[in-house]
Amino acid sequence: MNPALRMAAIVFPVLAFTASSAFAATVYTGEMIQDKRVISQLDVTDLEPGKMHRFMFRGAETSTGQYWYVPVIVAKGAKPGKRILFVAGNHGDELNPIAAVQATFATLDPTTMSGTAIALIGPNRSGVENISRTWTINVLGGEQVNPNRTWPGREDGNTVERHSWLITNKLILGNVDIGIDHHTGGTGIDFARFVFAYANDPESLRLGGLFPVDQIMEDPGLPGTLEYALVKAGIPAITTELGGSRGFVTDMVKLGVDGNANVLAHYGVVPGPVGKTAADMNAFVGNDLETVSAVAGGFVTLLVKLNDPVVEGQKIAVQRDGFGDVVHEYVSPATGVIAIVGTDAATDRGTEIATVLVKRASCNDGQCDDGGIVP
Amino acid sequence: MNPTLRTAAILFSAMALSASSAFAATVYTGDTIEGKKVISQLDVSDLAPGQIHKFLFKGVEMGTGQYWYVPIMVGKGVKDGKRLLLVSGVHGDELNPIGVVQKVFAELDPTKLSGAVIGVIGSSRPGVEHTTRGWLWMDLGHSLINPNRTWPGIENGNTVQRHSWLLMNQLIKGNADIGVDIHTGGNGIDFALFSFTDSKDKEALQLSKLFPIDQIYLHQGTGGSLAAALVAAGIPGFTLELGGPRSFDQDMINAGVRGVENVFSYYKMQDRPMGQTAMDRNALIGNQLVDLFAQNSGFTEVFVKLNETVTKGQKVAVQKNAFGEIVHEYFAEADGRVAIIGTDAVRERGVDVVSILTNSDKCKDGGCEYTGDE
Numbered sequence: 001m002n003p004a005l006r007m008a009a010i011v012f013p014v015l016a017f018t019a020s021s022a023f024a025a026t027v028y029t030g031e032m033i034q035d036k037r038v039i040s041q042l043d044v045t046d047l048e049p050g051k052m053h054r055f056m057f058r059g060a061e062t063s064t065g066q067y068w069y070v071p072v073i074v075a076k077g078a079k080p081g082k083r084i085l086f087v088a089g090n091h092g093d094e095l096n097p098i099a100a101v102q103a104t105f106a107t108l109d110p111t112t113m114s115g116t117a118i119a120l121i122g123p124n125r126s127g128v129e130n131i132s133r134t135w136t137i138n139v140l141g142g143e144q145v146n147p148n149r150t151w152p153g154r155e156d157g158n159t160v161e162r163h164s165w166l167i168t169n170k171l172i173l174g175n176v177d178i179g180i181d182h183h184t185g186g187t188g189i190d191f192a193r194f195v196f197a198y199a200n201d202p203e204s205l206r207l208g209g210l211f212p213v214d215q216i217m218e219d220p221g222l223p224g225t226l227e228y229a230l231v232k233a234g235i236p237a238i239t240t241e242l243g244g245s246r247g248f249v250t251d252m253v254k255l256g257v258d259g260n261a262n263v264l265a266h267y268g269v270v271p272g273p274v275g276k277t278a279a280d281m282n283a284f285v286g287n288d289l290e291t292v293s294a295v296a297g298g299f300v301t302l303l304v305k306l307n308d309p310v311v312e313g314q315k316i317a318v319q320r321d322g323f324g325d326v327v328h329e330y331v332s333p334a335t336g337v338i339a340i341v342g343t344d345a346a347t348d349r350g351t352e353i354a355t356v357l358v359k360r361a362s363c364n365d366g367q368c369d370d371g372g373i374v375p
Numbered sequence: 376m377n378p379t380l381r382t383a384a385i386l387f388s389a390m391a392l393s394a395s396s397a398f399a400a401t402v403y404t405g406d407t408i409e410g411k412k413v414i415s416q417l418d419v420s421d422l423a424p425g426q427i428h429k430f431l432f433k434g435v436e437m438g439t440g441q442y443w444y445v446p447i448m449v450g451k452g453v454k455d456g457k458r459l460l461l462v463s464g465v466h467g468d469e470l471n472p473i474g475v476v477q478k479v480f481a482e483l484d485p486t487k488l489s490g491a492v493i494g495v496i497g498s499s500r501p502g503v504e505h506t507t508r509g510w511l512w513m514d515l516g517h518s519l520i521n522p523n524r525t526w527p528g529i530e531n532g533n534t535v536q537r538h539s540w541l542l543m544n545q546l547i548k549g550n551a552d553i554g555v556d557i558h559t560g561g562n563g564i565d566f567a568l569f570s571f572t573d574s575k576d577k578e579a580l581q582l583s584k585l586f587p588i589d590q591i592y593l594h595q596g597t598g599g600s601l602a603a604a605l606v607a608a609g610i611p612g613f614t615l616e617l618g619g620p621r622s623f624d625q626d627m628i629n630a631g632v633r634g635v636e637n638v639f640s641y642y643k644m645q646d647r648p649m650g651q652t653a654m655d656r657n658a659l660i661g662n663q664l665v666d667l668f669a670q671n672s673g674f675t676e677v678f679v680k681l682n683e684t685v686t687k688g689q690k691v692a693v694q695k696n697a698f699g700e701i702v703h704e705y706f707a708e709a710d711g712r713v714a715i716i717g718t719d720a721v722r723e724r725g726v727d728v729v730s731i732l733t734n735s736d737k738c739k740d741g742g743c744e745y746t747g748d749e
Contacts, residue, residue, distance in 0.1 A: 032406040033413075034442070062504050064497060066409070069441070122439060129437050129501075131513055138506055 027170075029058060033069055041170040042072070044118070050078035050111045057171055059125065060163035063138045068125040068163065072171070074118050075108040081115025082267040085176040085235075086260060088120065090148050090183065090226055092127020092135070096242040096249055097182030100256025107261075108270070115269035118175065123147070123167055131246060133186045135160045148183075149224035152233065168229065178207065179230040179237035180263065182256055187245045188344040189352055192306040192337075193255050194241035195278070196227060199287065203236035209283075210266055211240055211259030212276045214307050215339055215357050218287045244343065286357035290333045291340075293350050294319065298327045300347045302354065304338050310356060311335045317342075317353050334358045402545075404433055408444060416545040417447070419493065425453045425486045432546055434500065435538035438513055443500040443538065447546070448476075449493050450483045456490025457642040460551035460612070461635065463495060465523050465558065465601055467502020467510070468620045472557030475617070475631030482632070490644045493551060498522070498542060499535075506621060508561045510535045523558075524599035527608065543604060553582060553638070554612035556601040557631060562620050563719035564727055567681040567712070568630055570653075571602060571614040574662075574741035578611035584658075585641055586615060586634030587651045589682045590714055590732045591660045594742035619718065659712050661732035662742040666715075668725050669694065671703040675722040677729060683713045691729045694722060709733035 026046040031038035038056045047053050053076060056069035086104065088097035101119045108117060122128040124147045126135040134144035137159050145160040153165025172179070185191035192215050197208030199218035208216050221228040230237035240259065243252035262277060264270040294300070298319040304310060310332040317330040330353055340355035347353065401421040406413035408431050415433045422428050428451065431444035461479065463472035476494040483492060497503035499522045502510050509519025512534055520535045528540025547554070560566035568588035573579050573596040583591050596603040605612030615634070618627035637652055639645040669675070673694040679685055685707040692705040711733030722728060730747070737743070 030410070031408050033408055034406065038408075063506075064503055066444070066446075071441075128439055129513075130511060130517075131438070136505060138504070142505065 031056075031058075036071070038069060039072070040166075042074070042118075042175055044074055044076060044083060044116050044175045047074060047076045049076050050113075051076060052105075052108070052110055057120075057167070059123070059166055060159045062159075070123050070125060070167070071121040072119065073105050073121070074116060075105060075110045075113060076116045077113025077269060078111050079114035081113070081269050083116040083118065083175055083177045084263060084267065084269060085118045085120070085172060085179040085230075087123065087179070087181045087226060089122030089124055089128050090181055091133045091146075091186060092122070092124045092129070093131045093133050093187045093245045094182075094184040094242075095131075095246060096184050096244075096252040097240075097256060098122060098128075099248045099253040100182060100242065100260065103253060103257045104260040104264075108264075112271060113264075113269055114271075115267065116175075117264065117269065118171075120167070120171070123163070125163075131187075135163075146224075148181075148226060151224055151226045151229035164226075168233075172230070172235075173233060176230075176235055178263070178267065179226070179235050180207070180260070181226045181230075181237065181239045182242060183239055184242050184252070185244050185340060188342060190244040190306060190341050190343050191241040192339050192357075193243070193252070193281075194339055194357075196239040196241070198227065198231045198237070201231055201236055204231060204238055207236055207263065208238045209278045210262040210274065211238075211278060212255060212262075212281050213240070213259075213278050214281055214283055215337060216278055216283050216285045217289060217339075217357055218285065284337050284357060284359075286336060286359045287363035288334075288358040288360050289339065289355050290336070290358055291355045292316065292330050292333060292353045294328075294347045294353055295349065296327045297349055298347060299345050300342060300353055301345075302341055304332075304341070304354060306338055306341055308338045309336070310338060319347065319353075330354070332356055406431075406433075411446075413444065414447070415541075417449070417493075417550055419449060419451060419458060419491050419550045422449060422451045424451050426451055427480060427483065427485055432495075432542070434498075434541055435534050437534075445498055445500060445542070446496040447494065448480045448496070449491060450480060450485045450488060451491050452485055452488030452644065454489040456488070456644050458491040458493065458550060458552045459635075459638060459642075459644070460493045460547060460554035460605075460610070461495070462498060462554065462556045462601060464497030464499055464503045465556060466508045466521075466561060467497070467499045467504070468506045468508050468562050469557075469559040470506075470621060471559050471617045471624055471627045471631065472615075473497060473503075474623045474625075474628035475557055475635070478628060478632050479635050487646070488639075488644055490552075490642070491550075492644075493546075495542070495546075498538075510538075523556075523601060524597075526599055526601045526604035528604075539601075543608075547605070547610070548608055551605075551610050553578070553642075554602075554605045554610050555582070555615050555635075555638075556605070556612065557615045557617060559617050559627070560619050560715060563717060564715050565619040565681060565718050566616040567714050568618070568627075569616040569714055569732075571597065571600075571616070571745070573603065573606045573613065576606045576611050579606060579613045581641075582611055582638065583613045583615075584653045585637040586653055587630050587637075587656055588615070588634070588653050589656055589658050590712060591653060591658055592664050592714070592732055592742070592745075593660060593662050594664070595744040597745050659732060661711060661734050662738040663709070663733050663735045664714060664730055664745060664747065665709050665711070665733055666730045666747045667691065667705050667708065667728045669703075669717075669722045669728050670705075670724070672721075672723050673697075673702045674720050675717060675728060676720075677716045679713045679716065679729060681713055681716060684711075685713060685731060686710050692717075694728075705729060707731055709735065 715730035
């Protein structure tokens with residue numbers, strides 16, 4: 001080894017060490033927005049214990065060179081303990097999660113907490129402003145990117161990929177032990193009280209069971225989702241589905257709040273008992289999603305409701321043209337329970353009419369897919 | 376008048392006085408973004424002379440309760456003089472104006488300036504982000520609002536109306552003596568070097584003539600436009616059009632910058648000679664803009680170029696269907712010069728194919744009212 005190489009070999013481990021301990025400090029950019037300090041990196045160990053901290057996290061830049069800032073709340077307990085991440089607004093048209101996380105943090109008293117709760121309110125800044133699932137980037141006249149297919153992000157990727165990378169690397173990694181990504185159905189569909197949990201991670205499955213939902217899917221892991229990126233990073237995580245899009249629905253917000261409280265109690269972050277869980281709801285646990293998509297255009301009348309049990313071959317929807325003539329009838333492809341229903345009557349080819357959660361012996365260990373559409 | 380009423384009357388007068396002297400001070404919110412101080416109100420007289428000041432102006436809030444911040448630059452001269460307002464990005468797909476304002480400030484030496492220059496960069500924040508003319512507003516799903524029909528704004532109006540109100544009342548009024556609202560044609564069209572100038576305001580006409588443009592359209596003012604709101608507020612101002620949308624065209628940007636330099640010269644804001652003006656370019660001053668809107672839909676070929684002289688009856692465009700069959704032919708409806716051409720070949724019913732600036736007898740008393748989209 002020549003001297004230069006030897007020197008490089010010495011320097012390299014030092015650099016690697018620095019990288020692995022990247023969360024040496026919270027980085028304050030010096031900016032203030034709405035009286036909140038702007039951070040470009042979070043290290044919760046820096047923060048004063050027994051207090052609620054509020055920041056604006058500087059995300060990706062916009063096409064004009066200004067930045068998107070994501071509201072972040074850190075409730076740092078007086079004593080150490082598990083650090084739990086609550087994300088709302090990964091999809092911008094899913095609003096119950098935002099109300100649920102806000103309500104959870106409104107009740108937290110950091111002086112009595114052991115551990116930390118971190119809230120990310122509307123990381124998909126563009127989507128939440130436009131109440132759209134996707135983030136519109138300015139490529140070739142406009143393209144809509146699904147942020148929940150971009151995790152863990154790419155440092156020099158497009159705007160959305162970089163935004164996800166910044167959140168993963170400058171905010172989540174090193175600060176989070178447990179992650180919950182709250183969702184709802186998107187615009188035009190409605191979702192049952194539902195949890196996705198990675199089938200091959202017992203801790204994630206336990207976490208999912210803490211929410212008083214009616215249905216749990218033991219999922220195979222969908223690349224690009226925040227849930228899967230967290231699990232792959234060694235952070236047990238779930239995706240919740242709290243009903244439908246766009247509005248604040250009290251019952252669905254309460255589902256999120258109750259589940260959040262159970263998670264905080266289960267891990268001892270907040271003192272107190274665990275309340276009603278999925279087991280208490282006698283939740284249906286499946287491992288496969290079968291989606292019925294429109295094979296024609298037309299107005300759809302649904303014959304089933306969320307949580308209805310269905311059997312294979314059962315008629316679940318009728319589609320008619322403008323004259324009221326039937327253009328297609330849809331049957332359930334499997335026996336299970338209804339997890340998702342389409343709510344927009346006017347239905348384009350390829351859009352979702354209903355999705356059935358199914359339990360198959362052949363899908364144990366997460367071998368089946370997720371219907372290709374959700375979350 | 377009973378004593379209570381009298382007290383109320385005195386209080387009311389005092390309040391009215393405070394309102395009229397609203398620009399008592401620049402208001403710093405305490406926020407800083409990208410190293411710039413955030414202001415919610417500007418008073419140029421507060422600022423240190425001989426410097427360029429950069430701020431983010433806190434505009435309207437978004438649906439989430441966060442805010443839109445508009446970049447503002449103020450070049451404050453060392454001596455008293457005219458205070459010139461330059462606005463860009465009222466339409467978000469019109470980028471040459473942003474290039475003009477940035478270049479004016481890059482070349483500005485405030486230690487050799489009398490008066491002040493106030494630059495607004497991209498007032499339609501979501502429009503500029505998405506390169507769109509409209510500001511996407513979330514009422515009943517989506518609607519796109521044309522910001523240049525919302526001035527002078529409404530304090531408790533919708534998002535766009537309030538944003539315009541904040542800019543007009545917390546930034547422009549009391550700080551600007553003259554103003555130029557810089558535009559280009561929107562998506563799908565291209566514009567000549569052109570001005571929309573309110574015929575009622577002689578100084579606005581003088582200001583327009585200082586720019587090296589080819590066409591000046593004297594008209595009755597377009598309600599809701601920033602230019603009309605400036606004139607109504609006693610601030611001579613006009614709308615400048617510098618070519619087409621979306622990109623930076625250096626020739627168009629330079630035309631805007633040269634015009635601003637002429638304004639500096641004319642108002643003795645800087646010691647510099649007068650450059651080429653509209654009069655040097657033999658500009659056509661017209662009183663009517665005749666829009667030829669598509670009467671049918673189809674693929675359209677335009678036969679004329681910008682600023683070309685046309686005569687009434689001359690064929691200017693042909694529209695064909697997918698089979699190449701002619702569905703409509705367009706003929707100039709007046710003698711004049713081509714001000715606007717459609718550049719998107721696919722032209723829907725009602726969109727602009729060609730616009731011609733002309734002089735007509737029926738509009739000779741101060742120009743006709745302009746009801747088009749521009």
